[in-house]
Amino acid sequence: MRPLDWWILIGSLVLVVVYGLWRSRDSGTVNKYLLAGKTMPWYAMALSIMATQASAITFISTTGQSYVDGMRFVQFYFGLPLAMVILSATAVPIFHRANVYTAYEYLEQRFDAKTRALVSVIFLIQRGLAIGVALYAPAIVLTVLLGWPDRLTTIVMGGLVVLYTTIGGIKAVTWTDVQQMVVMMTGLVAALVTAVWLLPAEVSFLDAVRLAGASGKLNPVVTRLDWNDRYNLWSGLLGGMFLALAYFGCDQSQVQRYLTGRSIAQSRLSLLFNAAAKVPMQFLILFIGTIVFVFYIFERPPLVFQPVELARLENSGAAYRQVAERYEAAFEERREAARGLLEARGKGETSAVAQSLERYREADRDFEAAREEGLRLAREQRNQPGFNDTNYIFLGFVTRYMPAGLVGLVMAAIFAAAMSSISAEINSLATVSVIDIYQRHFRRQASDAHYLKAARLATIFWGAYAVVTAEFGSSLGALIEAVNILGSYFYGGLLGVFVLAFYFKQVTGNGAFYGVLAGEAAIFLVAHLTGISFLWYNVVGCLVVIAVGVGLSRLERAVPGRVQA
Amino acid sequence: MRPPVEEPAPREEPPPFLGRWGRLYAAVLLYLASLIALFYLFGRLFTP
Numbered sequence: 001m002r003p004l005d006w007w008i009l010i011g012s013l014v015l016v017v018v019y020g021l022w023r024s025r026d027s028g029t030v031n032k033y034l035l036a037g038k039t040m041p042w043y044a045m046a047l048s049i050m051a052t053q054a055s056a057i058t059f060i061s062t063t064g065q066s067y068v069d070g071m072r073f074v075q076f077y078f079g080l081p082l083a084m085v086i087l088s089a090t091a092v093p094i095f096h097r098a099n100v101y102t103a104y105e106y107l108e109q110r111f112d113a114k115t116r117a118l119v120s121v122i123f124l125i126q127r128g129l130a131i132g133v134a135l136y137a138p139a140i141v142l143t144v145l146l147g148w149p150d151r152l153t154t155i156v157m158g159g160l161v162v163l164y165t166t167i168g169g170i171k172a173v174t175w176t177d178v179q180q181m182v183v184m185m186t187g188l189v190a191a192l193v194t195a196v197w198l199l200p201a202e203v204s205f206l207d208a209v210r211l212a213g214a215s216g217k218l219n220p221v222v223t224r225l226d227w228n229d230r231y232n233l234w235s236g237l238l239g240g241m242f243l244a245l246a247y248f249g250c251d252q253s254q255v256q257r258y259l260t261g262r263s264i265a266q267s268r269l270s271l272l273f274n275a276a277a278k279v280p281m282q283f284l285i286l287f288i289g290t291i292v293f294v295f296y297i298f299e300r301p302p303l304v305f306q307p308v309e310l311a312r313l314e315n316s317g318a319a320y321r322q323v324a325e326r327y328e329a330a331f332e333e334r335r336e337a338a339r340g341l342l343e344a345r346g347k348g349e350t351s352a353v354a355q356s357l358e359r360y361r362e363a364d365r366d367f368e369a370a371r372e373e374g375l376r377l378a379r380e381q382r383n384q385p386g387f388n389d390t391n392y393i394f395l396g397f398v399t400r401y402m403p404a405g406l407v408g409l410v411m412a413a414i415f416a417a418a419m420s421s422i423s424a425e426i427n428s429l430a431t432v433s434v435i436d437i438y439q440r441h442f443r444r445q446a447s448d449a450h451y452l453k454a455a456r457l458a459t460i461f462w463g464a465y466a467v468v469t470a471e472f473g474s475s476l477g478a479l480i481e482a483v484n485i486l487g488s489y490f491y492g493g494l495l496g497v498f499v500l501a502f503y504f505k506q507v508t509g510n511g512a513f514y515g516v517l518a519g520e521a522a523i524f525l526v527a528h529l530t531g532i533s534f535l536w537y538n539v540v541g542c543l544v545v546i547a548v549g550v551g552l553s554r555l556e557r558a559v560p561g562r563v564q565a
Numbered sequence: 566m567r568p569p570v571e572e573p574a575p576r577e578e579p580p581p582f583l584g585r586w587g588r589l590y591a592a593v594l595l596y597l598a599s600l601i602a603l604f605y606l607f608g609r610l611f612t613p
Contacts, residue, residue, distance in 0.1 A: 074604065081597040085590045093577065213611035220604035233601070265578040268586065275593050279600055357613055 001399075005408030012183055012412040016419075017164050020176030024168025030451045033169035034101055034431050040174060040260040045270035048177035048424070049248075049257045050277060054184060056137040056418035058285065059410075063394035064305075066289025067296075070217040072231045076535070077282045079240025083248060084275035086241075088268040090502055091249045096264050101435045103255040103498070110501040112509030113440070118516055119497055120436035123252055124429060126490035131425045131462070132469030138418040139470065140391055154470040157418065162463030165423045166456050170260060173423045180416035187413025188284055190406050191398070195291040198401055200298050207342050208294040214341065214357060215297075215364050217290045220283065230533040239535030246491030246538055248274075250498050253428035292397050297338050299401075300331045303374035305392035313378055323377060327370040334363040422466060430458035489527065492541015493519040499542060500549045508553045515549030 001009070027033045065073050098106045104123065108116035139153040164172045196205055203211075212218050222232040248254045248271065261267035303324060304310045313320045337360040344356040379387045398410050434455045443450070493516045500507045500515065507515075522544040523537045580589045 071608075078597070078601060081593055085593055089586070089590065209611050210613075213608070214613055216612070218608045218612050220608050221601060223605075263578055265580065269580070272589065272593055276596060279597070283604070353613075 001407055001411070002404040004404045005411065008405060008408030009411050009415065013160070013415060016176050016179040016183070016416065017160065019179055020164050020172040021168050023175035024164075024171035027169045027171050028452070030448050030455065032171070033452055033455055034256070034435070036169075036171045036174065036260040038260060039262050040266070042261065042266040042269035042273070044174050044178050045257050045261055045267065046273035046277075047181040048174040048420075049254060049270055049274050050281070051177035051181040051184070051417070051420035052253060052257065052424040053247075053278070053421070054181075054281070054417050055134050055421035056414050057134065059184075059187075059414050059417055060137055060140065060391050060394060062282070062285050063289035063292065064390035064392070066217065066286040067293045067393045068390055070219040071283070071286040071290060072219045072222050074220045074279065074282050074286050075222065075231045075233055075236030076240050077279050078233065078236035079238065079242070080244040080278050081275035082237070082241045083244035084271045086245060087249050088271050091255075091498070092258060092267045092271065093264050094502060095255065095259060096261075096267065100259070102252050102432055103250055104252070104432065104436050107497065107501060107512070108440075111507075111512045115497065115509055115513045115516070116436060117441070118513060119250075119494060120432050122490055122494060122516070122520070123250075123432055124437075127251070127253060127425055127429055128462075128465065128469070131422065131429070131466040132471070134418065134421050134425065135466045135470040137391075138414055140395070151471070154467050157415070158422070158463050158467040158470075161419050161422045161426065162460055165426050165463070166459045169455070170256065170427055173427050174257070174260065176423065177420045180420040183409075183416040184413045185281075187410045187416075188281075188288065190409050191402075191413075192284065192288045192291065194402050194406055195288060195295060195397070198295055199291075202339075203294075203298065203342065207345075208291060210345070211294050211297060211338055211341070212290045214360055215293065217293055220286075230535060235533055235535045239533070239539060242495060242538035242542060243491060243535060246495035246542075250491070250494035251428075252432050253424045256428050256431060257424070289394065292394060295397070295401075298335055300328070302396065303327050303371065304378050305389040305396045306378070307392070307396070309378045309382065309387075309389070312381060313374070316377070316381060319377060323370065323373045327367075327374060330363065330367040330370040334360070334367045337363040426459055426462045426466065429462040430455050433458045433462070489523055489537065490520070492523050492538040493545055495538060496542040496545020496549070499546055504546070504550060504553075506553055506557075507549050508556055510556055511549040511551075511553030514552055515545040515547075518548040519545035
């Protein structure tokens with residue numbers, strides 16, 4: 001990075017943190033610290049919700065995923081607007097009227113203390129696992145850019161987030177989220193404009209889109225139903241809806257955002273804004289990855305985007321040289337085939353276009369095969385069968401080709417995304433630890449100041465925990481999928497118990513408690529015994545919780561005393 | 566520790582536009598259907 005990039009990156013970080021702390025200067029009670037005194041306007045909650053969901057992983061991995069797999073990942077978000085409508089109509093008024101700090105507090109009002117404790121612990125485990133990944137993602141950025149050790153980066157990033165989250169509570173988290181969302185959107189638009197601008201002079205924007213289409217990257221809607229296919233229209237609508245229902249309806253990191261609303265209407269509007277903005281935003285991010293793919297049709301990409309692995313490969317001898325020569329030849333052939341295709345299109349000769357298209361597709365297949373061979377060599381050398389370089393594709397492009405100033409802006413966007421997610425997660429983990437565990441089970445009658453101090457200490461604890469668990473990030477594959485898969489192991493059970501609470505008035509505390517345990521067991525069985533896509537785990541888990549919860553409750557009423565906790 | 570809300574239970578307000586929440590929800594669903602249709606057409610239009 002050049003000096004201008006550093007100024008922009010550091011300047012934006014300082015500005016965001018200082019602004020967040022200034023807006024949160026009045027957070028001296030537990031109510032204000034954890035719920036902002038229920039004074040937040042809809043637009044602040046809306047941007048905070050979006051910023052919380054858009055982690056650094058979203059930038060780093062989604063763009064790379066589009067490069068490799070096309071735009072079909074956008075379907076994962078099709079169920080989100082459906083979930084937002086359902087939650088606005090049901091969960092938002094219920095949570096507001098229940099007067100709760102956490103979603104799980106409501107479960108005790110509706111069922112019993114053990115169900116609240118079980119679900120709180122599931123949340124702590126699940127969020128606790130994910131937070132390390134969220135912190136590790138930006139560490140990759142600095143490792144690639146500056147060669148900083150991952151550990152140092154996670155400590156610096158985690159420390160900064162803990163600073164403003166501990167001091168300002170949810171007000172600081174929300175108002176920094178607003179600023180961070182602005183930085184993210186600016187960075188995204190700048191990245192797209194620059195990627196288009198960097199295309200060769202003879203390749204227009206429409207040419208680039210057509211080449212992406214010829215390469216099979218423009219697949220935002222796949223209508224074929226395949227249970228084993230992760231991303232198609234049906235898994236996106238149904239599986240995505242269940243995942244979004246669970247995430248926005250049962251995950252405290254999101255519920256806490258809209259619990260800060262000054263009215264039910266304000267909270268609803270924040271969710272509906274997200275419903276309208278999220279899908280186009282993901283489309284934009286994926287489209288950037290697609291344009292980067294087209295850019296690399298004309299500019300030779302590295303055989304492996306992970307620079308450390310590439311350097312290791314280059315020193316590995318004859319096997320690498322053979323693959324590299326094949327890769328170089330395949331790149332030249334694909335570039336010429338692409339130029340031929342554009343030329344044929346320009347002339348408008350149908351048969352020539354068809355012929356050129358066939359040649360291009362064959363060249364693209366050869367190129368991908370050569371790249372896959374390089375990845376296979378890297379996996380063998382690293383002795384890590386799951387290794388891939390998806391997370392390095394976009395960052396490699398940014399650092400190598402983007403002009404001074406814009407690199408800093410994109411880095412600022414990635415940092416903003418990381419910090420907004422991590423701060424919300426730390427804040428919600430601290431809230432559940434204090435309200436649902438500490439206050440409920442260890443210290444029931446203490447002063448407001450005592451719980452405020454406990455919340456601040458819990459924030460510091462979870463920040464430190466995030467830094468330690470970030471160490472595991474390096475052993476995961478494509479990070480965004482890892483986080484979503486982790487979430488899907490637990491979300492089905494969480495969603496099921498809230499569906500029971502909202503819609504099944506006859507269900508008892510025992511029914512809900514054992515229903516959640518059965519749902520989690522079912523998800524783990526399905527994950528290990530079948531090959532179905534992880535998006536369906538939520539559906540399976542939720543249905544099992546409902547079935548067992550309803551069945552056990554009926555049994556309990558029919559035979560009193562038979563079901564004991 | 567005080568309860569999270571110190572004021573009376575929150576009241577339901579109509580949305581700032583379209584008059585009723587049901588209409589706003591329908592508008593969001595229609596918008597989603599339009600987006601999916603647009604994405605589908607986009608893919609079909611540029612994929613030979």
